[in-house]
Amino acid sequence: MADVVFAAAAAQYKDTIESTETARTAQTFGHSLTFDHAQAFDHAQTPENAQTSENAENAESAATAETAETIETADGVENAVRAEAEASADGAETEARHRRAADAGDTASMSVLGALLLRRGDLAGAEPYLRGATADGDRAAANNLGVLLHQRGYPDEAAGWWRTAAVAGSAAAAHALGRHFRERGDEPAAEYWLRQSAEQGHALGAYALADLLEHRSDVGAERWLRAAAEQGHREAAYRLARLLERNAADAAHEVFGRPGLGPRTGAEPAAPRRTAAPDGPVAGPDHARGGEAEQWYRQAAARGHRRAALHLGAILEQRGELKEAGRWYLISAKAGEARAACALGFLLRDAGDRESAAVWWLRAAQDGDGNAANALGALHAARGEQQTAERWYRAAMDAGDVNGAYNLGLLCAAQDRTAQAEQWYRRAAYAGHREAANALAVLLLQAGDPAGAEPWFSKAAEAGSVDAAFNLGILYAGRDEDRTALLWYERAAAAGHTEAALQVGMALLHHGEEQEAERHLRCAAGGGSAEAAFRLAGLLDARQPPPGPPALGEPLPEKTECEEWYERAAEQGHRRAQVRVGMLAASRGDVESAGHWYREAAESGSRNGAFNLGLLLAREGSEREAALWWTRAAADGHGRAALRLALLAARRGELAEGQRWCARAVELGPAEVAERAARLREALHQELTA
Secondary structure, three states: OHHHHOHHHHHHHHHHOOOHHHHHHOOOOOOOOOOOOOOOOEEOOOHHHHHHHHHHHHHHHHHHOOOHHHHHHOOOOOOHHHHHHHHHHHOHHHHHHHHHHHHOOOHHHHHHHHHHHHHHOOHHHHHHHHHHHHHOOOHHHHHHHHHHHHHHOOHHHHHHHHHHHHHOOOHHHHHHHHHHHHHOOOHHHHHHHHHHHHHOOOHHHHHHHHHHHHHOOOOOHHHHHHHHHHOOOHHHHHHHHHHHHHHHHHHHHHHHOOOOOOOOOOOOOOOOEEEOOOOOOOOHHHHHHHHHHHHHHHHHHHOOOHHHHHHHHHHHHHOOOHHHHHHHHHHHHHOOOHHHHHHHHHHHHHOOOHHHHHHHHHHHHHOOOHHHHHHHHHHHHHOOOHHHHHHHHHHHHHOOOOHHHHHHHHHHHHOOOHHHHHHHHHHHHHOOOHHHHHHHHHHHHHOOOHHHHHHHHHHHHHOOOHHHHHHHHHHHHHOOOHHHHHHHHHHHHHOOOHHHHHHHHHHHHHOOOHHHHHHHHHHHHHOOOHHHHHHHHHHHHHOOOOOOOOOOOOOOOOOOHHHHHHHHHHHOOOHHHHHHHHHHHHHOOOHHHHHHHHHHHHHOOOHHHHHHHHHHHHHOOOHHHHHHHHHHHHHOOOHHHHHHHHHHHHHHOOHHHHHHHHHHHHHHOOHHHHHHHHHHHHHHHHHHHO
16 A cells, blocks of 8 residues: 555655665666656747746746656666666576575675565565665665655655665765755755765766756756756756756847837737747857757757757747758657647648648647647638637637637627627736737727726836837827827837837927938838838938939939839839829939829829829820829819819810819919919900900
């Protein structure tokens, strides 16, 4: 019965068993088992989640470091492996020979036989032999007797025998004794004995000492993790890689600053994380340490550590080595790592194989991975399968992923289920989801509740939501609180928000700060804002003298920078930019290009584009088509187009039609056009009444 009750203790201390031969050689032997830990995979939605995952990984590592994973590196059986090998080679005859010698009082045989029986789980059979060998001063037997007693539930008596063996030089006993004291909270004693074990070259002792030091944030942990890893301890290799990666990332952040968060539109579901390391790729002066981390991940992964395989896959994916990354993800996923299955799903999706991706996401989601559940929800939502999508989003939420609630809010909002959307946004926002807080504020603002929206915008912005900072700028600008609005626009712009940079640039232009305005407009234009590109071009255009007409026979002048920015805005459909590009082309004598851009603008509804296109066509002799575009421009309120139509009608002798367009031109203006149209109307009237 005691053997059943203390089975867990037996597994924990199995690695400390010694045999007689080890007392003479002080050597440990490797024995691989299949124990693993897990670490957070990074393809999620919020930094909050990444931090939670990292903390969970550390807690899990600390909780299990001295149990299953330590067994895989070494038994702690001092030469019992050799004795067991002999027994397996010669069968029962070898064991019987040891038994006869042990029964005859041979100390070495008693120690070896006791170790074999102990490893086999025959505690009752092992005990008398181990006690006999211990009485004869056998160090290994003393250690193994301690293991046996611990398994029987007598930890204090076990510690006594471990102390005896450790004092006699047993590294395995010192390791077991150190763990014994750590379990009882006596860290000074634990450190003393673990250090004794580690300094004798015992891999498990080095790993346990590193774990203790790392728990205290002692920089010495790295040295002992490295010592254990170099002896083939896969969990030590994994944790050394994690430590090196974190140190490299911290050093990079100190040099380059924490990375800014890009803008989120809130228009699509929050997606799972894409990399295993929450701190992202290693950069800067400690890149070499990041490379060393990869080497240790490889060593641990090659020895079957599924979490190391996950991290290795993530590093390779970041480098663009997708084939090898997929291979390590597959190895990790097949070993039961849900996050690797999720990551493999994303690689397959990006390769266009959505069906296979869904298979791996399903596997990961069924193992409780919220990221994969969110990915399945997004997949079904894209197919229009709203009920299935909702089911997976709920599964993500049940798995503890707050993004599930946020995505449910997005799903309900897309179906105009506003009340339910608000409910889910609130749930995610109260759990700290910043984009949900922003979405909730937008919903409240649209419902006419700016007072209710403002605190949620503020909460989201303070948590790092770039969109919320921009939205606060809009909110304050709507109240004519321009100074406060500008502060929030500047905050969003500093984090890379394109429209915020445009607003800052426009405000600075208004105050005459052209240099600073140009910097922000360049940022916004580079981020894809057509309006920013147009305004930047206008700023540059105002600084250069107007070009003169090209001399006969001279080549067309090269495009200026301002024209390139006008063209970039024009290519994005900016109508005023299209008109301006046409005008610049016309000034260079490039009639074909001018006509193209005038037509683009006119067909998009620009009255100036229609007017200019009419002028171009009229010069080329196409008055009928010109009249069509002037008519469209005049109908949209362009006074000069109305005046042109009046002149065209007068030349044709259509006096009444000319008077009608003159009246329209007088109505539309501007003053110069109205004056000319009035004179023409009077002349036409005199002609009609003559």
